[in-house]
Amino acid sequence: xxxxxxxxxxxxxxxxxxxxxxxxxxxxxxxxxxxxxxxxxxxxxxxxxxxxxxxxxxxxxxxxxxxxxxxxxxxxxxxxxxxxxxxxxxxxxxxxxxxxxxxxxxxxxxxxxxxxxxxxxxxxxxxxxxx
Amino acid sequence: xxxxxxxxxxxxxxxxxxxxxxxxxxxxxxxxxxxxxxxxxxxxxxxxxxxxxxxxxxxxxxxxxxxxxxxxxxxxxxxxxxxxxxxxxxxxxxxxxxxxxxxxxxxxxxxxxxxxxxxxxxxxxxxxxxxxxxxxxxxxxxxxxxxxxxxxxxxxxxxxxxxxxxxxxxxxxxxxxxxxxxxxxxxxxxxxxxxxxxxxxxxxxxxxxxxxxxxxxxxxxxxxxxxxxxxxxxxxxxxxxxxxxxxxxxxxxxxxxxxxxxxxxxxxxxxxxxxxxxxxxxxxxxxxxxxxxxxxxxxxxxxxxxxxxxxxxxxxxxxxxxxxxxxxxxxxxxxxxxxxxxxxxxxxxxxxxxxxxxxxxxxxxxxxxxxxxxxxxxxxxxxxxxxxxxxxxxxxxxxxxxxxxxxxxxxxxxxxxxxxxxxxxxxxxxxxxxxxxxxxxxxxxxxxxxxxxxxxxxxxxxxxxxxxxxxxxxxxxxxxxxxxxxxxxxxxxxxxxxxxxxxxxxxxxxxxxxxxxxxxxxxxxxxxxxxxxxxxxxxxxxxxxxxxxxxxxxxxxxxxxxxxxxxxxxxxxxxxxxxxxxx
Numbered sequence: 001x002x003x004x005x006x007x008x009x010x011x012x013x014x015x016x017x018x019x020x021x022x023x024x025x026x027x028x029x030x031x032x033x034x035x036x037x038x039x040x041x042x043x044x045x046x047x048x049x050x051x052x053x054x055x056x057x058x059x060x061x062x063x064x065x066x067x068x069x070x071x072x073x074x075x076x077x078x079x080x081x082x083x084x085x086x087x088x089x090x091x092x093x094x095x096x097x098x099x100x101x102x103x104x105x106x107x108x109x110x111x112x113x114x115x116x117x118x119x120x121x122x123x124x125x126x127x128x129x130x131x
Numbered sequence: 132x133x134x135x136x137x138x139x140x141x142x143x144x145x146x147x148x149x150x151x152x153x154x155x156x157x158x159x160x161x162x163x164x165x166x167x168x169x170x171x172x173x174x175x176x177x178x179x180x181x182x183x184x185x186x187x188x189x190x191x192x193x194x195x196x197x198x199x200x201x202x203x204x205x206x207x208x209x210x211x212x213x214x215x216x217x218x219x220x221x222x223x224x225x226x227x228x229x230x231x232x233x234x235x236x237x238x239x240x241x242x243x244x245x246x247x248x249x250x251x252x253x254x255x256x257x258x259x260x261x262x263x264x265x266x267x268x269x270x271x272x273x274x275x276x277x278x279x280x281x282x283x284x285x286x287x288x289x290x291x292x293x294x295x296x297x298x299x300x301x302x303x304x305x306x307x308x309x310x311x312x313x314x315x316x317x318x319x320x321x322x323x324x325x326x327x328x329x330x331x332x333x334x335x336x337x338x339x340x341x342x343x344x345x346x347x348x349x350x351x352x353x354x355x356x357x358x359x360x361x362x363x364x365x366x367x368x369x370x371x372x373x374x375x376x377x378x379x380x381x382x383x384x385x386x387x388x389x390x391x392x393x394x395x396x397x398x399x400x401x402x403x404x405x406x407x408x409x410x411x412x413x414x415x416x417x418x419x420x421x422x423x424x425x426x427x428x429x430x431x432x433x434x435x436x437x438x439x440x441x442x443x444x445x446x447x448x449x450x451x452x453x454x455x456x457x458x459x460x461x462x463x464x465x466x467x468x469x470x471x472x473x474x475x476x477x478x479x480x481x482x483x484x485x486x487x488x489x490x491x492x493x494x495x496x497x498x499x500x501x502x503x504x505x506x507x508x509x510x511x512x513x514x515x516x517x518x519x520x521x522x523x524x525x526x527x528x529x530x531x532x533x534x535x536x537x538x539x540x541x542x543x544x545x546x547x548x549x550x551x552x553x554x555x556x557x558x559x560x561x562x563x564x565x566x567x568x569x570x571x572x573x574x575x576x577x578x579x580x581x582x583x584x585x586x587x588x589x590x591x592x593x594x595x596x597x598x599x600x601x602x603x604x605x606x607x608x609x610x611x612x613x614x615x616x617x618x619x620x621x622x623x624x625x626x627x628x629x630x631x632x633x634x635x636x637x638x639x640x641x642x643x644x645x646x647x648x649x650x651x652x653x654x655x656x657x658x659x660x661x662x663x664x665x666x667x668x669x670x671x672x673x674x675x676x677x678x679x680x681x682x683x684x685x686x687x688x689x690x691x692x693x694x695x696x697x698x699x700x701x702x703x704x705x706x707x708x709x710x711x712x713x714x
Contacts, residue, residue, distance in 0.1 A: 015256070015271065015272060016256035016257065016259070016260050016262075016268065016269065016272050016350075017256065017349070018256075018344070018348050018349015018350050019348070019349065019389075020349055020389065020593075021388070021389050021390050021479075021593075021596050024390070024593040024596060024597070024713060025390075025593075025596050025597050025600045027713055027714075028593070028594070028597040028713070029597065029600065029601075031714070037714070039713050039714070041710030041711075042349050042710060043260070043268065045267070045268065067256060067272070067275065067276055068275060068276070068518070068519060069271050069272060069275060072271045073271065096516070096518050098517070098518055115483060116482075116483050116516055117482060117483055117484060117613050119600075119603075119604045119614075120600060120604065121604055
């Protein structure tokens with residue numbers, strides 16, 4: 001990877017859930033940690049997120065979901081990325097995720113799950129190690 | 132008095148030099164970790180002007196000398212009354228899931244268990260965003276965080292168990308809905324009409340606070356200005372036809388949860404309140420014709436107990452003064468912040484780490500509430516951060532904590548116990564001044580609508596949320612079990628956690644398909660010529676800002692026009708709100 005190029009992260013809110021605090025905080029935090037951050041805003045469908053990720057040529061997608069719809073929404077995004085041959089993009093999920101679902105998300109191909117109380121610095125470190 | 136203050140000032144200087152500073156030096160500190168207040172900190176304090184008596188302007192000491200619940204608190208204890216179950220005549224437990232049929236059957240089950248409060252409806256996200264269940268955007272969301280309402284048929288189904296002693300003029304209805312609030316209010320009015328119940332008899336509260344959705348909660352549809360026009364129409368409609376129905380429930384708490392500082396929370400929600408009052412005036416109403424129907428939804432929310440108490444006092448004073456001085460209200464009820472709970476810690480203060488610690492946290496919020504004119508309610512149940520569905524144990528402990536505060540500690544026996552405290556009066560003034568300064572800034576931007584349109588409010592709270600996160604990560608703000616006392620020397624404490632299977636997971640799974648099927652049938656069997664003609668009229672009238680749209684919406688609802696069909700007309704005419712850019 002080109003050392004000059006900043007790691008690009010797309011923070012996205014899939015579905016209709018409007019709780020944005022986590023997404024906004026992570027977006028600001030990763031930007032301050034030296035990443036290039038794009039925030040989609042609310043109510044994006046998994047296919048819109050997939051297209052945005054490809055168009056913006058991001059390395060990482062961070063999904064923020066607090067509505068309980070994390071399994072189906074994440075699954076759809078991952079399918080979409082695979083069909084577009086963009087599954088080299090790392091997918092992270094944040095929000096209210098029960099432990100048992102965290103396991104399921106990882107089986108789906110999610111690289112990391114970050115629930116409430118996670119320091120943004122930990123997410124930043126995780127991304128740097130993965131890329 | 133003046134001489135006395137001079138003496139105290141001198142004595143204070145002497146104390147600082149001879150006692151305080153010495154101790155600070157002895158412990159090698161830069162400054163004292165504690166503070167002490169004296170009469171010099173409230174030099175110009177006028178009791179009658181700033182505090183007054185409970186139930187009297189400016190209501191700093193409380194809305195009433197005592198509230199309804201306090202009048203009968205001891206009787207309730209002897210009767211074993213459980214408020215969370217919703218006694219007949221009261222507000223029921225907030226809830227909703229699946230299709231209207233699923234939720235109706237659930238309510239019937241609750242009634243059989245004597246939980247007979249009025250419908251307190253949670254709507255699913257599709258409904259909250261003005262989408263029908265067959266919308267592509269709504270896929271996966273149907274019946275999840277609330278019940279799905281596509282048409283009046285659904286609304287009517289939910290109310291099937293509410294007849295006889297539970298008739299809609301006997302129990303209050305609560306609707307947590309904002310962007311499509313006008314449609315839900317129209318459904319409620321239509322239901323009353325069909326049942327032959329006069330609208331004047333209806334009671335309840337729609338949330339109907341769209342402005343905070345832009346700042347905090349995210350279920351907006353149209354741009355702020357057009358959204359406020361719909362609010363104006365509901366305001367005039369409710370004031371004229373449903374005098375017992377509250378018009379709205381203005382939230383400060385959502386804004387705080389989304390990251391606002393105390394001052395931002397207070398200033399933004401007060402500024403939103405002013406925009407709503409102005410909307411009522413713009414509809415041609417006199418202030419006292421509609422302001423008494425305004426309510427609020429739990430301002431504030433943090434662990435800082437002293438500040439939360441001062442905050443409630445300051446909020447009551449600011450609102451009372453605004454409504455009286457700026458809007459020239461005469462009716463006392465117009466000037467009150469009527470809210471179901473006052474101070475609380477806010478769900479954001481609960482932690483997943485060592486979850487049971489959220490119980491003492493909630494108790495601190497309850498103490499703040501009891502000391503600032505509210506029920507000393509321990510809120511939320513300790514397992515709040517574990518996801519939807521509080522356990523039976525957590526709810527029991529929450530209720531008992533509240534009871535212990537009321538009956539054993541006597542927290543709610545004194546009105547405004549901090550009145551006259553040098554510290555508390557000083558802090559109340561300080562919070563009030565900071566909020567007024569921010570309100571003034573918003574006023575100079577052109578009011579709440581402009582401050583929302585420009586993205587100012589959204590960005591301001593996003594930044595505050597980030598600042599808080601940084602302070603936690605830097606250990607400037609300490610959270611037990613999260614960024615301190617989290618070593619291997621500590622142990623986790625768990626208890627059995629039984630979550631009542633409130634909503635049948637199988638029904639949740641199939642709700643989307645069943646709801647879609649019903650909708651498809653409705654669209655096939657209704658009088659579609661009438662539907663089209665009503666939608667055309669609605670479109671014409673929506674384009675004319677001077678027209679109140681409520682009668683048209685009522686006609687649409689009556690003729691099975693769907694929620695999204697109505698919202699789509701408004702989307703065409705009003706446009707859709709654009710997200711605020713963070714960077």
